[in-house]
């Protein structure tokens with residue numbers, strides 16, 4: 525059963541939590557030092573599941589969770605360090621300063637790879653070269669399925685910004701062929 529399917533250029537469909545993690549693993553094999561990945565999508569869309577897959581592929585230490593307090597949690601020990609950020613509670617005006625206090629500007633785009641949940645309002649600050657990934661519930665379930673409380677699939681959309689971002693987006697598309 526293929527729970528993860530590429531449905532177009534930069535577009536994927538994931539029908540399970542495990543499939544979204546698998547997509548993250550694929551991304552994790554491609555990431556290099558300095559890469560910045562922004563993860564967008566409403567609460568529960570699957571951003572953290574994707575991040576868990578990245579951590580697994582890198583062999584990063586520690587569990588990737590949804591931080592309620594820390595803006596930035598670094599996971600050393602893997603092929604490259606992984607920095608996991610969750611900016612949900614940041615507001616756009618004071619956010620940059622708080623990110624600085626959390627040490628984000630010392631690591632994002634520098635050592636390791638950075639995964640930034642809710643990073644879109646800070647996209648320009650996070651770097652001119654980045655991968656933007658959005659996850660959304662596919663609202664196509666028939667009425668009966670909704671009544672049965674079936675989880676909708678997720679659509680994953682990938683957009684590369686800048687030369688490195690575009691290269692990563694292409695590599696993801698090409699990697700799919702070898703599955």
Ligand SMILES: Nc1ncnc2c1ncn2[C@@H]1O[C@H](COP(=O)(O)OP(=O)(O)O)[C@@H](O)[C@H]1O
Pocket residue numbers: 538539540541542543544565566567568569570571572573574590641675676677678
């Ligand atoms: N296809 C899917 N991809 C990712 N998560 C899914 C999927 N289907 C159901 N889920 C569930 O949705 C939730 C996603 O949670 P999480 O990754 O923490 O979201 P976010 O970080 O975007 O708020 C989990 O409870 C997971 O089990």
Ligand SMILES: [Mg+2]
Pocket residue numbers: 571572590610641
């Ligand atoms: Mg999350």
